[in-house]
Amino acid sequence: MSDLLDGAGFEAFDPRFSALFAPHIHVEKLWTGARWCEGPAWFAAGRYLVWSDIPNNRMMRWDETDGSTSVFRAPSNNSNGNTVDRQGRLVSCEHLTRRVTRTEHDGSITVLADSFAGKRLNSPNDVVVHSDGSIWFTDPSYGILTDYEGDVCEPELGGNHVYRIDPSDGSMRQVTDDFVQPNGLAFSPDESLLYIADTGATHQPGGPAHIRRFEVQQDGSLCGGEVFATCTSGFFDGFRVDRQGRIWTSAFDGVHCYDPDGTRIGIIRIPEIVANLTFGGAKRNRLFICGTTSLYAVYVFANGVTMG
Template sequence: MSQQRVTALDERLWQLVLPSSPFETLSTGHLWTEGPAYFPTGDFLIWSDIPRSRMYQWIPDLGVRVLDHAANNCNGHTIDPKGRLVACEHLTRSVVRFELDGRRTVIADAFEGRRLNSPNDVIVASDGGVWFTDPTYGIMTDYEGKRSPSEQEGCFVYRADPSGKVEAKIRSMLKPNGLALSLDERILYVADSSASHDAAGYRHVVAFPLGDDWQVGEGRVLITIEEGVPDGLRLDEYGDLWVSTARGVEIFAPDGCPLGIIHTPETAANLCFGGPKNNRLFITASTSVYAVYTAVRGAACPAR
């Protein structure tokens, strides 16, 4: 354990963080950790080491084990309202769901007859619709997937409805990455991390209004990251945005006002809330996985 380092940019930050809470290292020695997801029914955390194509599990008081040695270079994960794991797989270029009996269901692997790029992050809305981003990171090299040509016209944000229909909802972003829904599901937040590989790219989070029928309105840049790029996104119970970046976890009010930073020893790739009280922040950061308690709970399952 180590002392937590926090930078306050607004007094409201002290309602969200616990500076005296120790910063814990749950696991280390990885190549690139991603996709943390907490299972409340079992009180455990899973995440992926993308280059090693492994999925790991951490259980309180028991420690860490490899849960899957051939995880298809999986990246982002989420837990749907029925408690099922939904995963973005770079190697298979698909979004899949693991049923409660262990079966693997493919939610999406193509759009308009062409293979997806490499699904990156995913969320499930209250109606069962699955939203996911599809940049090309997993097909650019063999390190995080398999080097392959893109078959799509761009990198889009998709929605797979409960019937299985896949629709490109946002086509205006260069490298859409992390995403999150506002508490009332009227805003979709999407990170564009294209500056990671393109000097002319973006490092911002865009807010898109959502209509009653899940139609997407014109987006506006809500947050611009100063160091590195925005990657994973999560909301707390008040609708504040927690964003993983090169500096750690940066926290913003719903209007985009920066509140502060929880610094991490390495670049933070993704994050999620969990624990029995949903007040523990889990962070996948480069070679390690960290945890710290917060003064706020993570957002509950979205509901319209």
């Protein structure tokens, strides 16, 4: 059963946001009992959501058909970000094993990336799949800084970057070199732009707490990288883009919504720090929101670009 929540709801700063919900729509709490929820991914064929509970070393599953929640995978190698590829397979970032994996339709697991230039990755954090089949992921150091979400280890790469896995041969390319802690990422609807969050302020006083915007080149490289938005409440973590190009991003006080022109048009207030979110449901118009300990959901008058 879901609960109606006090202190949760829509706050509009711009008429463009007011048009995205109705007065009677409310935020629901679908489940609670985690230590740090992250990485929600929607599976349309089965009508269920999978997400990570990183410190508890498990992945959870919420079923839309009956509202039940169960353990999807344990242990999960302290999985963090997840997404669904164009063939309906789960793609996951794992802190403990410092790798990106794909769960095949038969349940077997394929390792997509665990090293670059002969050195182990730090702790892959979030991941997206391009329509050409390439897989893009961020690799900050959070999973090797403490034993809470992985294992303490010395970094081998000497930096925290974003990588692209080529769909034709599985080769990897480093596509950024100036991030402190790259985190969430998402493509614009036409995939001409890639938005990437930098949460470097978590470990660097005065460090970045913003989302940057890059132009995606035909050869898979990036150019540009100007700051698109700076967080007004904590840090941006994971985020998604809707069909009109709006950014729906996590923050300490809920989900912030940005118009493609960079204007923050509103907030969905959530009574916990939000780490990530995704669009799901039959019409991709339901936001599933990972708070610190709980899974929330709310319907909006917007539709996600892709499942997962």
